[in-house]
Amino acid sequence: MLKPKEIFVKTHRCVGCLSCTIACAVEHSKSKTLFGAIWETPVPKSRVYVQWVEPDGKVPLVCRHCEDAPCMYACISGAISRDENGVVITDTDKCIGCWTCVMVCPYGVIGRYLEEHKAYRCDRCPDREIPACVSACPTGALVYETVDSFSVKVRKHVSRELLRAERG
Amino acid sequence: MYPGSYFGRKGDNVRQDKSRYIIVGASAAGMAAAHTIRLHDRQGSVTVFSEEPDTPYYRPLIPFLVSGKKRSKDMALAGCGPYTGRDITVRTGARVESVNTAEKIVSVQGSGGLAYEKILFATGSRPYIPPEINGADAKGVFALRTLAHARNMVKRVETSDHAVMLGGGLLNLKVAFALLERGLKVTLVVYSPEVLSRLMEPEDAFLLRNAMDKAGLKIKTGCAATHIIADRTGVTGVVLDPGGEMSCHMVCIGKGVRPNVEFLEGSHVRIEKGIVTDRYTACSAPDAFAAGDVAVTFNPGSGDRIMTALWTNAVEMGRCAGRNMAGVKTAYSGTLGILNATQVAGEPFVSMGVVHAKDHDFEIYRHATETTYRKVVFNPEGTRLIGAVFIGDITNAGLYRYVIREKMPVMHIKRYIIDHTLHYGHFVTGNI
Numbered sequence: 065m066l067k068p069k070e071i072f073v074k075t076h077r078c079v080g081c082l083s084c085t086i087a088c089a090v091e092h093s094k095s096k097t098l099f100g101a102i103w104e105t106p107v108p109k110s111r112v113y114v115q116w117v118e119p120d121g122k123v124p125l126v127c128r129h130c131e132d133a134p135c136m137y138a139c140i141s142g143a144i145s146r147d148e149n150g151v152v153i154t155d156t157d158k159c160i161g162c163w164t165c166v167m168v169c170p171y172g173v174i175g176r177y178l179e180e181h182k183a184y185r186c187d188r189c190p191d192r193e194i195p196a197c198v199s200a201c202p203t204g205a206l207v208y209e210t211v212d213s214f215s216v217k218v219r220k221h222v223s224r225e226l227l228r229a230e231r232g
Numbered sequence: 233m234y235p236g237s238y239f240g241r242k243g244d245n246v247r248q249d250k251s252r253y254i255i256v257g258a259s260a261a262g263m264a265a266a267h268t269i270r271l272h273d274r275q276g277s278v279t280v281f282s283e284e285p286d287t288p289y290y291r292p293l294i295p296f297l298v299s300g301k302k303r304s305k306d307m308a309l310a311g312c313g314p315y316t317g318r319d320i321t322v323r324t325g326a327r328v329e330s331v332n333t334a335e336k337i338v339s340v341q342g343s344g345g346l347a348y349e350k351i352l353f354a355t356g357s358r359p360y361i362p363p364e365i366n367g368a369d370a371k372g373v374f375a376l377r378t379l380a381h382a383r384n385m386v387k388r389v390e391t392s393d394h395a396v397m398l399g400g401g402l403l404n405l406k407v408a409f410a411l412l413e414r415g416l417k418v419t420l421v422v423y424s425p426e427v428l429s430r431l432m433e434p435e436d437a438f439l440l441r442n443a444m445d446k447a448g449l450k451i452k453t454g455c456a457a458t459h460i461i462a463d464r465t466g467v468t469g470v471v472l473d474p475g476g477e478m479s480c481h482m483v484c485i486g487k488g489v490r491p492n493v494e495f496l497e498g499s500h501v502r503i504e505k506g507i508v509t510d511r512y513t514a515c516s517a518p519d520a521f522a523a524g525d526v527a528v529t530f531n532p533g534s535g536d537r538i539m540t541a542l543w544t545n546a547v548e549m550g551r552c553a554g555r556n557m558a559g560v561k562t563a564y565s566g567t568l569g570i571l572n573a574t575q576v577a578g579e580p581f582v583s584m585g586v587v588h589a590k591d592h593d594f595e596i597y598r599h600a601t602e603t604t605y606r607k608v609v610f611n612p613e614g615t616r617l618i619g620a621v622f623i624g625d626i627t628n629a630g631l632y633r634y635v636i637r638e639k640m641p642v643m644h645i646k647r648y649i650i651d652h653t654l655h656y657g658h659f660v661t662g663n664i
Contacts, residue, residue, distance in 0.1 A: 075660065115657035123657030134630075137264070137551065138544040140292040142312030158306070160296065163626055164544055167573035167582050171656045172628035181575060 067210045068149040071188065071195055073124050077205035078114065080122035085110035087200030091189055106177050111186040112197045112206075113173065124205060126197065127152065127173045127186035135165035135174065143183075151188050159183050250347040251279035251321070253557060254338055256328045256495070257354035258282035259291055260543045261524025261550030263309055265352050268554025270317035276349075276558075278320045281340065283327035286379045288315075292543050295403075297382040298389070299410035304379055314547075328355075331499045333517035350519045350557040353496070353507055354550060357489035357525035357541050365398070366459045368485065371466030375485040376407055385482070388466070389414050392481035396420075396470050398457050400427035404486030405576050408449055411484075419450040419480070421457055421472060431572055431583040432607075432621050433590060439605050439623050443577035457483075489541045491526040504528055506539045511563045513553040521557055523549040532566040532637065533585065533618060540567055568636065570619075573629065582629040585609070585619030585636045594618070597650045606652055608632075610642070617642055617649055628655055 086098065093101035093108035101108050112126040129152045136144040136152055143158035144165060154165070154174075161181025165174050174185045189195040198208040207214065253269055255262045258280045266278050282288065288309040296302035309315045327341040331353075337345045359375030361368050372392070374385050385407075389395075395411050397404045400422035408418045420427065426434035427441060444451060452475065459471035460483055469479040491506040502508045502516035506528040509515050515522045524546035531538050545567045555562040573582045586609050589596050595610040604624035611618050616639055620632045631654050635642065648654040 113655075115655040117657045121657065123655075123660055125656050136313050137547050139313055140290060140543045142290050142307075142309065142315075145313050145316075158312075160293070161575055161580075162292070163573040163575060163580050163582065163629070166626055167571070167584065167629045167633060168544065169630035170634045172631050173656075174630075176580065176626075178575075178578075178580065 067212060068151075069208050069210050070129070070214075071126055071186070071198060072207045072209060072214050073126070074205050074207065075121070075123050077203045078122040078124050079203055079205075080114055080116065081202065082114055083200040083202060084112045084124060084197035084206060085114060087196040088112045088186075091192070091196035092184075092187075106179060109175055109177070109184065111173070111175060111184060124197075125171060125173050126206075128171060129186075129188070134168040134170070138164045138168040140164055149188075151190075152185070153187060154183055154185055156182050156184070249345075250277075250349075252276035252349045253278045253352070254346060254348035254350075255280040255352045255354060256331075256338070257352075257356055257492075257524065257526070258284070258288045258322055258324070259354070259356050259524070260546035261356070261527075261553070262352065262354035263288050263315055264547040264550030265354065265521075265523060265554035265557065266320045267315050267317035268551045269558045270320060272555065272558035272560055279346065280320060280322045281326045281328050281338075282322065282324050284378055284380065285325045287324055288322060289379060290543075291378075294376060294379055294382040295406040295410040297379065298376075298385055298407060299413045300386075301413075304383075307379070314551075328495055330495055330497070331501075331520075333499050333501060333520055336519065348519075351521070352550075352553050352557060353501070353515065353520065353522040353526060354524045354546075354553075355492040355495065355526050356546075357491045359485060360488045360490045361485055362487055365457050365485070367462060368460055368483075370460055370462035370483075372462070372482045373460055373467060373485065374482065376403065377489075385484075388482050389416065392416060394419070394480040395482045395484060396457075396478065396480040397484045397486065398470075399486035399488075400424060400451075400453075401430060401486050401488070402428065402572060402574060402576075404484060405444075406574075407484055407486070409447070409576065412448055417450070418448075419452065419478065420444075421455050421470075422451065422453045423456045425453055427451060427453070428583075431570060432587055436587070436605065436607055436621050436623070439600075439603075440576060440579050440581060443579045447577040449577070489525065491539065493526060504537075508537075509564075512556050512561060513549060513564050514556065521553040523553040529564065530566045531569050533568065533639065536569070538567075538569045540569065540571070542567075542571060545571065565637075568633075571633070573626065579624055580626050581621070581623040582626045583621045584629075584633050585617075587619045587621050589619075599652070608649055608652075610646075614646075615641060615643070622652070625652070627652070631656060 088110040089108045115123045133152045141160045143155045159182045198206045289307040293307040330339045337347050394417045397408045397420045411418050426437045461469040507522035513521045525541045552564040568585050571584045593612045595614040598607045607621045609619035617635045
């Protein structure tokens with residue numbers, strides 16, 4: 065079986081341009097255009113967050129769709145489930161806005177539409193081949209790969225660094 | 233060893249049914265355990281007993297039946313979230329009367345005995361009706377716990393225009409707002425000086441209280457009900473102290489819960505209010521486990537033995553018990569005594585860990601704006617976060633819970649905690 069791809073974050077590449085957050089909000093708008101999106105109610109919100117860490121760190125954060133997703137087990141209304149691709153989905157119709165998922169998510173990546181009493185999160189853009197945030201990232205800080213292919217690249221990178229250090 | 237289910241050999245005088253796993257109680261803990269067992273044991277028969285007539289449902293949703301926002305079929309557990317396991321037999325309307333833990337047989341009302349290899353007690357709790365309230369058995373007095381209760385309440389709503397709620401906890405508040413949505417006048421009577429006294433101190437609650445007042449809920453604090461007055465049509469009023477008589481057509485009692493342990497009388501299972509469990513969710517009888525509201529567990533922060541009545545905790549403990557029953561030895565991590573999130577009167581809030589700081593020398597930081605309030609509580613040395621209340625803005629609440637639960641040293645993140653600006657990036661700075 066082909067393993068599903070995930071969104072990986074290379075924090076050292078992020079320059080904090082926030083292109084991902086805008087692309088995400090637009091993708092999750094009704095009009096799917098920037099100018100349409102800003103006039104919608106509620107204003108579409110990004111499901112990816114770029115946090116700043118002093119002195120100069122930028123950390124893009126997005127739902128990890130945890131294997132042992134605390135939000136899914138904690139949900140008191142049956143709104144959170146996992147689809148066949150491993151994506152953890154919040155069913156807006158079932159969500160009652162009790163925020164239990166927000167209270168248990170250790171990454172802080174579940175957002176809230178307070179007026180509507182609805183939680184929202186990354187859905188990995190089901191209508192797109194590559195999630196909008198990844199497509200929009202100009203520096204390659206966000207990548208969309210399988211765990212296997214990503215870890216191979218990480219190993220190769222580390223090996224090169226080790227060799228370079230050994231050779232002085 | 234055992235096929236899906238095992239029936240006694242032909243010719244046996246007594247039908248000797250057996251289920252490898254028996255679970256008593258089909259709510260959060262019981263069903264979480266059943267589905268967890270299925271992940272680890274595909275063969276062993278799993279039988280869940282529920283004394284309720286309804287198939288398992290999300291109990292926290294029952295106020296929505298009262299408000300009319302959801303129908304009972306929208307609350308079904310089966311197929312939602314983690315409840316997708318197969319071949320789990322749920323027997324509704326089946327009350328387990330007693331358990332013989334020596335011979336490992338349960339006795340089910342009206343259908344005899346059933347043997348087990350492993351058993352889980354997940355019978356939950358029931359509303360506590362204080363004996364000092366006279367007349368609480370009258371028609372029109374409710375203590376909401378089950379779908380059946382909620383249906384009865386809906387019927388009563390149609391002939392009522394004023395409801396009195398006794399108790400200012402979360403459940404009663406949710407029901408109060410459901411009744412307000414139905415157009416009733418609702419008065420909440422609280423003995424404590426402020427609502428939600430179990431989840432926060434009175435001065436923490438002012439934003440919530442304002443929002444409730446604005447939403448039209450009448451609240452009387454420092455007040456107790458002594459009598460419920462009724463005639464043949466049911467409730468006609470309550471007598472309050474202080475305050476005297478107040479007419480109403482329904483009363484809802486939300487004064488906490490008590491664990492359902494009566495069926496274990498004479499079973500030699502150790503009970504201290506609830507069922508005493510060890511680190512692996514096992515109770516004192518062989519091959520017997522307990523989880524959820526009925527179980528006595530522990531607070532990892534203080535080490536205290538506690539009982540909680542919370543869906544989320546019950547699921548977590550039920551999953552742990554399910555693993556242990558299926559032979560995957562797993563320690564339960566315990567739970568914070570207080571761990572609540574919700575939204576009342578349009579105000580979101582979270583309360584977790586140690587939030588009652590009076591008479592302690594904890595290090596406390598409070599911050600209030602027009603629309604938000606927060607209180608973070610550190611241990612007296614100021615080295616660990618032990619509790620937090622967030623009202624209005626609950627951003628990243630899960631991270632604070634994580635810091636509390638893992639007893640993280642907070643020196644390097646303390647000012648972010650105090651300012652409520654903590655985010656996950658602060659935990660990964662080593663990679664930058």
